[in-house]
Amino acid sequence: MIGYKAPVKVSLYLVYAFSVALVAVSVALPFIVTWYVETKGRDSTLPATIMLTCYPCLPFAAAILISLRRLLNNVLSGLILGDKNLTLLRAAAISCFGIVAITLAAGRLYKPFYIIAASAAACGLTFIIVKSIFGVMLSERREKDLEDIEGSI
Numbered sequence: 001m002i003g004y005k006a007p008v009k010v011s012l013y014l015v016y017a018f019s020v021a022l023v024a025v026s027v028a029l030p031f032i033v034t035w036y037v038e039t040k041g042r043d044s045t046l047p048a049t050i051m052l053t054c055y056p057c058l059p060f061a062a063a064i065l066i067s068l069r070r071l072l073n074n075v076l077s078g079l080i081l082g083d084k085n086l087t088l089l090r091a092a093a094i095s096c097f098g099i100v101a102i103t104l105a106a107g108r109l110y111k112p113f114y115i116i117a118a119s120a121a122a123c124g125l126t127f128i129i130v131k132s133i134f135g136v137m138l139s140e141r142r143e144k145d146l147e148d149i150e151g152s153i
Contacts, residue, residue, distance in 0.1 A: 005076060012072040019065050026058050046110065053106035053113060060095040060102075067092040081138045089131035096124030
């Protein structure tokens, strides 16, 4: 795992950038949506639909970014396999599925939300798969350490 810190640092900077973007979009969302509806001549109920969907998703998106920031900081400090990282991956997956639930419900009113739901579901599944792999590796490492301890006694 030589040289893994540079990509982790880049990922951490991207998480910071996305965090700033999340705050900026949450503040500017009413203006952006209103402008879009007026420019494209969309239905006048669309801004309410978009805002009533996006704002409940914001805490879940923030939870994902916080989990990723903590996970990446753990990896940078050398804790790659650990119970903390498993908990952070689980929290990110649950947050993704929270977004899936909200956007699936909103998809009935505005079809592009189905694309967001599918993307969030794919991310949630990815977090679950990585968590499962880390969990298996952690269990194997603990079993090996236990065997080594028992063998030395």
